[in-house]
Amino acid sequence: MTTAGKFLTGTTAGLILAALVGVAPAVAHHSSTPFYDATKKAEVQGTVTKFLIRNPHSFLYFDETTPQGKVEWQIELGTAASLTRTGWTAETLKPGTAIKVSGQPSRAEGSHGMCCARITRPDGSPIMQGGRLTEEQQPPR
Amino acid sequence: MKITCAALIALGSALAIQTVQAQAPATPARPAAPTAPARQAGDRPPSLADPTTATGRKVDISGTWNGGGRARPVNSENYPWTKENFPVLNERGLAYQKVFDEALAPKYDCVPSTSPAIQYDPYNMQVIQWPDRVLFRYEKDDQVRTVWLDDRQPTVQDYSLQGFSKGHYEGNALIVETDHFLFDITGFDDYNGIPSSQMKKVTEKYWKENNELKMTLTLEDPMFLRQPASYTTRWLPLPASYELTAWECDPETSRAPVKMMVPKYK
Numbered sequence: 001m002t003t004a005g006k007f008l009t010g011t012t013a014g015l016i017l018a019a020l021v022g023v024a025p026a027v028a029h030h031s032s033t034p035f036y037d038a039t040k041k042a043e044v045q046g047t048v049t050k051f052l053i054r055n056p057h058s059f060l061y062f063d064e065t066t067p068q069g070k071v072e073w074q075i076e077l078g079t080a081a082s083l084t085r086t087g088w089t090a091e092t093l094k095p096g097t098a099i100k101v102s103g104q105p106s107r108a109e110g111s112h113g114m115c116c117a118r119i120t121r122p123d124g125s126p127i128m129q130g131g132r133l134t135e136e137q138q139p140p141r
Numbered sequence: 142m143k144i145t146c147a148a149l150i151a152l153g154s155a156l157a158i159q160t161v162q163a164q165a166p167a168t169p170a171r172p173a174a175p176t177a178p179a180r181q182a183g184d185r186p187p188s189l190a191d192p193t194t195a196t197g198r199k200v201d202i203s204g205t206w207n208g209g210g211r212a213r214p215v216n217s218e219n220y221p222w223t224k225e226n227f228p229v230l231n232e233r234g235l236a237y238q239k240v241f242d243e244a245l246a247p248k249y250d251c252v253p254s255t256s257p258a259i260q261y262d263p264y265n266m267q268v269i270q271w272p273d274r275v276l277f278r279y280e281k282d283d284q285v286r287t288v289w290l291d292d293r294q295p296t297v298q299d300y301s302l303q304g305f306s307k308g309h310y311e312g313n314a315l316i317v318e319t320d321h322f323l324f325d326i327t328g329f330d331d332y333n334g335i336p337s338s339q340m341k342k343v344t345e346k347y348w349k350e351n352n353e354l355k356m357t358l359t360l361e362d363p364m365f366l367r368q369p370a371s372y373t374t375r376w377l378p379l380p381a382s383y384e385l386t387a388w389e390c391d392p393e394t395s396r397a398p399v400k401m402m403v404p405k406y407k
Contacts, residue, residue: 029248030243030246030248030249030331030332030398031217031218031332033218034243034402034403035398035399035401035402036401052391052393052394054391054393054394055281055388055389055390055391055394056248056251056281056388056390056391056394056395057394057395057397057398058394059394059397074397074401076397076398076401081264081280081386106401106402107401107402107403108400108401108402108403108404109403111400111401113398113400113401
């Protein structure tokens with residue numbers, strides 16, 4: 001695994017690494033443009049409530065604690081295939097795990113969503129070290 | 142600037158990707174072939190041991206194929222329909238495109254994509270060739286298209302999302318012609334909001350070049366297009382041991398992104 005890869009986590013890492021090593025990308029179900037604002041960035045800390053590895057999109061849900069109460073965030077991730085190929089499982093982000101997420105915020109008024117997210121522990125360290133497919137599993141070039 | 146998850150992948154893959162500009166090779170005139178007796182849907186297929194078909198000699202394109210970012214630019218607003226080959230819409234097509242609302246795109250309810258989009262989805266595909274048919278299995282949305290190589294004809298019962306496909310071998314290529322599609326609000330392209338109608342006809346030409354599977358797709362739909370539109374693409378081979386995984390689209394997460402979008406209509 002590359003040095004860069006070790007410090008890139010979450011979907012971003014998965015996708016970039018997947019792309020760099022040539023794993024068939026399994027996103028591209030829809031454009032992110034109508035849903036998320038690529039010109040803005042959101043960064044939020046919270047506690048995982050639900051991690052769904054599904055097709056066509058996986059989703060991570062977490063609660064942010066604010067002075068006004070809890071806010072539920074919905075983070076759009078890649079397909080089940082893309083996540084599992086990069087080493088993620090349902091156990092990777094168990095309910096109760098503290099995380100920090102940065103990414104493109106959702107556009108709808110009052111919504112709390114992100115895509116194209118970088119997910120780390122609150123101190124910025126990776127969620128997991130390594131944990132991805134090995135060279136021999138890649139499709140031939 | 143539009144930035145998509147697909148674009149992120151495409152960016153990362155840039156070094157490995159080359160835009161496929163290849164054109165379908167010229168093929169000789171279709172050779173005369175013995176005529177097979179007309180068959181009806183539901184008839185027992187001919188012997189699977191027969192290596193040839195009634196319409197020409199078999200061209201081997203079987204196997205599992207990678208249609209992901211290593212093979213070609215990932216689909217987006219700009220692929221496979223680029224500035225050079227973007228379809229010329231008629232007034233009806235332009236009107237539908239103008240009123241299109243992303244929220245009602247069928248894909249957010251696990252409805253699979255159809256030709257000509259399904260061939261360009263960035264996922265894996267398997268081709269299985271039998272004497273009387275060719276099966277195209279798509280990893281995304283668990284879709285299977287059957288291309289009949291015999292002389293059966295479609296009935297009114299054959300209108301469907303993937304239409305009715307018949308094919309034949311011609312020179313070094315498999316030619317597939319599909320019609321009997323249902324109206325689909327994103328049936329031409331689900332990134333640019335272009336529909337397709339029951340008048341849609343799709344012709345695909347598959348051939349192998351080196352170790353790659355190539356295809357030129359041409360589409361006609363006079364209900365929405367002023368003239369046919371076409372693109373050429375490729376797949377890369379996957380290891381023989383690779384097996385397609387079940388997609389099992391989840392309705393809940395399929396529609397989940399929609400609430401993040403500013404509604405077009407209130």
